[in-house]
Every structure is written in C-alpha cells, then in structure tokens.
Amino acid sequence: MIAFEGVSKSFDEGRDFAVRDVSFSVASRAFVALVGDSGSGKTTLLKMINRLIEPDQGTVKVAGESVQGMAGYSLRRKIGYVFQGIGLFPHMSVGENIGITPLLLGWPQADIDARTAELIDLVELPRSYLARMPSELSGGQRQRVGVARALAARPSIMLMDEPFGALDPVTRDTLGSGYRRLHDTMGLTTVMVTHDVMEAVLLGDRIIVVRQGEIVADGEPHELFNAHHPDAGVRALMDMPRRQAERVRILMQERTARG
C-alpha cells in the first residue's frame, strides 16, 4: 500500500540527514507504529507519504504509484491526516470542520451532511455537537473531531502524528483503543508516529524503530520484545513497558501484603 524506496531527506543541504536511505513498505490494512526519540526522523517519514515534506532522493509510492506524480492537494484529500496540534478551523463549526474534505471534493451538500452525522456517531460525540464551535470543546472532544475530519472522505490510508500525545492518560487510552476498533472495522491502513512505546505496543501490529534517520528495528511487537535483539537501544526501549508492568505488579503485591 505504501512503499519507501531509498528515501533520503536533509533540511540543511546535506550536512545532516533527517532521513537517510530508508526503504520499507506497509501492507494494506496494516497498523504500523513509527517509534523513536524526538528528532529521530519519524515525523519526516510520515509527512513524506502525503507530500507535506518532499524527499531529496528516492521514491515514495502509494498504491503502487509515486506520490511525486500526483498533485499534493489531491493526494492529501485521499489520505487522512491527524496530528497532535489537531488544527480544527476555529471559524468553522464542528460539522463544517468534519465536512471540509468532502466539500473540497465537490460532494453534494446532502451527502456531506449525512457523512458528518455518521462520523460524529462513529467518534461517539452527540449529534448536537455538529453545530458547536471548536472553542466550546474539550481537548479529547477536539481530537475526536480531528479523527472524524480525517475519515470524512473515506480514505483508505490514515497518517497519525502523535495524535493523542497532548491528552490526559485516560482519554488517551480511550481514544487509542477506540481508533484501533475503527481501523479494524473500516479496513484502514494506518501509520502512527509516537514516542510512547506502550502506545505503539498496545495499538500497532508492527513497530518500526527509527534513530537518526535510519530504521534500527522493524517487526511485530512480540519479535521486538525478544530480549536478544542485536541493538542495545532497541532492547532498552522494548524492555521498558515490561519493566513498568513488572514494577506495577510488585507495588500492588506489596500494598496488598501490607494492607
């Protein structure tokens, strides 16, 4: 569905590479988590898929075709995009925000209205919210609208850049698992950038670890949990959720014993 072939990108004319000679592909209906520290190049990789960033070298393909051959705006209308900043248009109602891509695509207004109603149900917000302005919503509600907006024109690919990063842990977990269900029922292909390994493990079918513009690990979560992974950084990274879970378990036991 998505393929990177020898892709490089530098933001300072070749002195440093944000992405260096990266190749990988994402199968249809896969849920891939791109994991790495800030500055590792994971967001750059993501944004090259919908041409918010152009590669210096190599080819990015979507459905077998190079994205370079398509107009950026028409490519982006076919790909859902959700990011931490959300970026709801403050001068448009929730309904207008959700319906923007269908509007740009020239859908009839009746179809747009039907679709926004369907989507507000899907992200589990009351229909009355369609008339509200973004400023009247909480952070979690806004990101639900952000997800609905990205899904509006029935894309088959969803790109998510730290989508739930700014939310409190409970909301974050609820929205994450909620989105995972949508991904499965709608048959989407999702690439999600996150620096949170736990989120990657819980949501992703496949985890790609990026460091200094290169892929250092790529596999299913259980493969990366393997304690014998050759890369020490990856071992440390993947060990963290297990150690955290272990500490929680021990703490609970101690409290129970004391109580």
Place this chain on the structure above:
Amino acid sequence: MGERFVAAARLLPDYLGQHVLLSAAALGLGFLISLPLVVVASRNARIRWPVLGFASIVQTVPSLALLALFYPLLLAISTLWQHLFGYGFSALGFLPSLLALTLYSMLPILRNGVTGLTNLDPAVIEAARGVGMTNRQRLLRIELPLAAPVLMAGVRTAAVWVIGGATLSTPVGQTSLGNYIFSGLQVEDWVSVLFGCLAAVALALIADQLLGLIEAGVATRRPKLAWMGLGVLLAGVGAAGVGSLAAAGHPAYVVGAKNFAEQYILADVMTDRIRTEGSAATARVDLGSVIAFRALASNGIDAYVDYSGTVWSTIMNRRDSLPRKQMLQEMTTRLRKDHGVVLLGALGFENAYALAMRRDRAEQLGIRTIADLSQHAPELRIGGDFEFFARSEWQALRDRYGLRFREQRQFQPTFLYKAVASKEVDVISAASSDGRIRAYDLVVLEDPQQVIPPYDAIVLLSPTRASDPVLRKALQPLVGAVPIDLMRQANYMVDRDSGRVSPSQAAHWLEEQLHLK
C-alpha cells in the same frame, strides 16, 4: 455667528460630498492595491521587508508635502502624455489627492494584514494543507477569514487617516472639508474653521464605526452585521456622490483663486459675471501661487487673476524691471507664445509687495523709505508670508538696499498683520491693496530705487478658452474698471476684525459699486 454658520452649512453638501468621494476612492484603491501585496509579502519574507519599509517611509512624509509632491509629478507625466498621445489630463485636484491619500492609506492595511496572516496558528495551517486545500483555497477559506479582524482594524486606522488627510487636499485644488479650514483661516472666519474640523471629525467617527460593524460581523461570523455595515457605508458614499453632483452640476467654467481675500472676492465676481452670461461657473479656491498659473496653462482652470510682477518674476523668471506699459505688452506676447495663455487685461489696481511698518514705530525711527530702513534693519525683526522670502523681489530688495534684519519670521497672512500690530515684528511684507494697512494704521515704505516691479492685477485665460466668446464677454467689462480704493474696501470688509462679511457678500458689494449688477 448664526449667519456664518448658515453660510457654512449651505456649502456642506458639496464639500462633504467631495470629501467622502475622495476618501472612499483613496481607501478603496489603497485596499485593492494593499491586499495582493499583503498576500505576497506574508508568504515571502524577502518581499515583506521592502514593502513594509516603503509604506513606513511614505508615512513619515508629512501628508501636505506628499500631496504637494504629486502635483509636479503628475504635471510632468501629463506633459509627456500630451506629447505622446496628443491629450493631457489635469494634474490638479482629484488625481494628485487620490494618489497621495491612497499611498497614505496603505501602511496600516499592509502592516495589519501581514501581521494577521503571519501570526496564524501553525497547526491550523498544517491542518488546512492536510485536508487537501490548494494554496488558493487555504488563503480564501482559512487564512483571510482568520486574519480578517486584524486586517479590518488596519482598514479602520487607514480610514481615519485618509479622512483627516483629505482636508489637506484643498491647496492642490480638490474641494474637501479642508476648504472650510483653509478659507476660514485666511479670512479669520473661525466658525468656518471649526465647522470644517467638526465635520471631518464626525465623518471619521462615523466611517470608523461602520467599518467597526463590518469588523465585528467578520470576527464573530455574523454576516448580516457585516453586510449591514457595508450597506450603510456604500449608501453613504452613494449619497455623497449624488449630493456633490447635484451641488456642482456640470460647471462649464472654472475660475481659480489663490489663498487670500482679494482672490476669493475677484473669483466670486468673475463667476457671477459668467453666470450673468447664462453659463454655469464654479470657483476653485486656495490654489498655491504658481500652482494657479500651471493649472491655467494646463487648462485645469479657465481663468483667474494674477499680478504682473508675480508672473514676471516667478513664471517668466525675469530679474529686470520695465515700465508698466512695456512690461504688460511683453508679458502678453510671451505668455501667449510660451504657454498659450491669454492676458485679457489689467483690472485697474495694483497689489504690489511692499514693506510696511506701524506708523508710530516708523516715525520714532524716522523711516520713510526702504533706504532709511536699511540703516535700522540690524535691530529690527521682519515678518513675511510663506512665499515672500523665497521670492526674487525680496532677494532684489535685500541686495539693492543691503537689508540685514535681526530676525526673519514667516506667518500666515492673517497673523502677519496681527504680528506687526502687536509689535512681535517691526516690518512686514504687505500687499498694497490690503485693507488692513489702513485698519492697523501701517505705513508703506517707499521704494526709491523702484526695485519692486509693478503688480497690476491682470485677468488670465487658459489656452482652450483663449477666444471663448462667453468668457470674454463676461470678463471684458472688468478690465480697467476696478479702482484701488474699492478693492481695498472690499478686502477690508472680509479681513476686518468686527462686522466681517463673507467674500461673496464683498463681491456683491463690489459689483454694485462697479454697476455690474
């Protein structure tokens, strides 16, 4: 007071109408030019600096100077145009005012527009790209609507500046609320000055409020409010257009006047004469001295009264002096040949530059002539009107008599006489036909060396009206018909401190005395 108020109010439809039209045109044009510049400058930092820099520099030029500069520029372009395409356009009045005020309106619109567009939430811009908007869609659907309140605030500032600045378009020949102020200042009609100020202030406040309504409508997404504001605004501009058209009609003849009482009176006499001949006529007053002649030569006005000595030195650049008759003959020939301007004839009185002093002061120092004056000049202070010290007559007087004064000051003519009367200065440049010479008991110093050339009041006609039968028939009876006493009295009626009348009332009185009514 009441009378003068009524007189001022009667002029309001014309003055206000023209003021509104000029301001609206300048603001509209400024907005249309600024908007694309705002878009380009906000997307390209390299263009942003020069655009905002240029607008800031324009803003630092005093608005009166900006207006004044557009006149020679347009005159040059018009002359070039005439050579290239065979017809010129008026470099006076609406056009220079419009261009200067347009430039003036641009800075607040540019600065606010660029600020508005460059300070948008980056997440919103990323989202706009992410949902698949083209650059154009992003601009029209997201960036401009979100920057609109800031941009509109800039438009409001520009509107207030333009409406205030438009009062300064009077000296370049554009009728505006400034006519109240400039004319009022000349003849000390403070009711008129105040009337003009208050009208301009009221206009600025109303325009600001209506634009504020549009701004609020845009900011709070209430299109009805914005349309209402825009509707009232456009209706006002439309009404102003109708009002000023109705007031002005289509004047067949335009009579020019410089900026003092005698000129206002003579312009009124001439327009009355033309109307008596059955043609429409209007006066364009408060023109600068040389601007009046240039306007005539380029057919911007059809006729006006100038003074032979002024034309001789400032237009013909002559330094020599000829006897009166020869000078008029030579002037008639040269003006016709060099400018196509017709010298119809002299009115019969002289309004020469002269040096005047308070009688008691002159007697105390024993000064009767300018030669006597040169002995005492180093202890004395001299006052002149705005152009006096730049004129060749002053330079000739100074050099020939060796005049060196302790201090040299410039005054607006009204204050010039008050300054000598209140002993702020000892000597002033005076006009020999000025009624205030007698009123303030001043003596005019003799010029034994005849340095100052004759200053006969002469009627000049524009090239296109050179042999216009109506104009000649209307103005010919004035030639040789106006004695100095009557002119002085008429001037004094307008200039005196109490019991003052309007220039048009003085004109009626003068016409009666001349049996022209």
